[in-house]
Amino acid sequence: MTDSRSAERQAGPLTYRGREIPRSTTDQRLLDRRGPTDWVHTDPWRVLRIQSEFVEGFGMLSEVGRAVCVFGSARVKPGTPYYRLGETIGDKLARAGYTVITGGGPGLMEAANKGAALAGGTSIGLGIELPFEQALNEYVNMGVTFRYFFVRKTMFVKYSQAFVVLPGGFGTLDELFEAITLVQTGKVTRFPVILVGSEFWGGLVEWIRERLLAEQLISPHDTDLFQVTDDPDEVVESIRRAHAEWERAVEEEEAVAELEEALHEAENA
Numbered sequence: 001m002t003d004s005r006s007a008e009r010q011a012g013p014l015t016y017r018g019r020e021i022p023r024s025t026t027d028q029r030l031l032d033r034r035g036p037t038d039w040v041h042t043d044p045w046r047v048l049r050i051q052s053e054f055v056e057g058f059g060m061l062s063e064v065g066r067a068v069c070v071f072g073s074a075r076v077k078p079g080t081p082y083y084r085l086g087e088t089i090g091d092k093l094a095r096a097g098y099t100v101i102t103g104g105g106p107g108l109m110e111a112a113n114k115g116a117a118l119a120g121g122t123s124i125g126l127g128i129e130l131p132f133e134q135a136l137n138e139y140v141n142m143g144v145t146f147r148y149f150f151v152r153k154t155m156f157v158k159y160s161q162a163f164v165v166l167p168g169g170f171g172t173l174d175e176l177f178e179a180i181t182l183v184q185t186g187k188v189t190r191f192p193v194i195l196v197g198s199e200f201w202g203g204l205v206e207w208i209r210e211r212l213l214a215e216q217l218i219s220p221h222d223t224d225l226f227q228v229t230d231d232p233d234e235v236v237e238s239i240r241r242a243h244a245e246w247e248r249a250v251e252e253e254e255a256v257a258e259l260e261e262a263l264h265e266a267e268n269a
């Protein structure tokens with residue numbers, strides 16, 4: 001313990017004692033315009049920027065209805081088979097009443113946004129600031145551009161109820177494995193992850209079974225955490241089915257809770 005209370009300073013939730021006590025108070029430093037400005041490049045300041053990205057993202061997305069994220073390569077060109085597949089999936093999701101969310105970039109993100117926008121749906125792009133210039137693709141009708149990858153990833157998961165994964169590179173694989181890990185660890189529940197393109201994904205799925213499963217690095221039921229299809233209608237149907245099951249489960253949970261409450265009241269009457 002320090003000798004006396006006077007040798008202590010409370011600065012918000014922080015306590016300083018003895019020689020650690022700062023020479024000025026936080027307010028003095030805030031109101032004093034002199035002094036170095038390098039604090040704008042410090043981590044505590046970045047934390048505020050990170051917070052503001054969460055606030056902007058939550059603010060824009062919280063009123064979006066049922067939504068599906070579509071991921072896929074930034075590099076696939078318009079007019080190619082994968083691009084057309086992306087457009088079809090965006091279109092069908094929008095017609096089924098889902099908002100389509102993508103990374104807002106070019107390639108298959110653009111394809112899904114295009115399909116959704118031209119079908120009259122809500123087409124969202126969650127862009128990311130990159131070292132080279134890039135704007136949200138022209139088919140995004142609601143967008144946010146993030147500075148931080150991890151804030152953006154939180155938005156993908158929080159505001160969608162399914163992930164559709166088209167062929168892609170590292171970015172797409174990152175998003176795919178994040179989603180599967182979140183489902184595997186129970187951080188998100190009843191969340192369909194649908195890989196589109198059996199020829200493209202076949203090798204990876206085989207490796208998961210023959211290597212990860214065979215070496216017991218995943219559980220047998222973990223291979224059910226994702227499904228593979230080539231059929232855009234099946235993509236929409238699987239998502240619909242999962243949501244119908246989810247709604248039934250929620251209704252059941254609510255009915256059980258009401259029953260329990262009624263029982264509790266009757267016991268206390």
Ligand SMILES: CC(C)=CCNc1ncnc2c1ncn2[C@@H]1O[C@H](COP(=O)(O)O)[C@@H](O)[C@H]1O
Pocket residue numbers: 070071072073074075102103104105106109127128130134167168169170171172173175
């Ligand atoms: C031409 C080029 C490389 C542009 C990059 N521009 C990007 N804009 C927005 N999201 C991106 C971009 N690159 C990667 N991503 C993210 O990672 C995935 C695609 O990465 P990849 O092309 O598969 O690895 C997308 O689903 C997206 O969420």
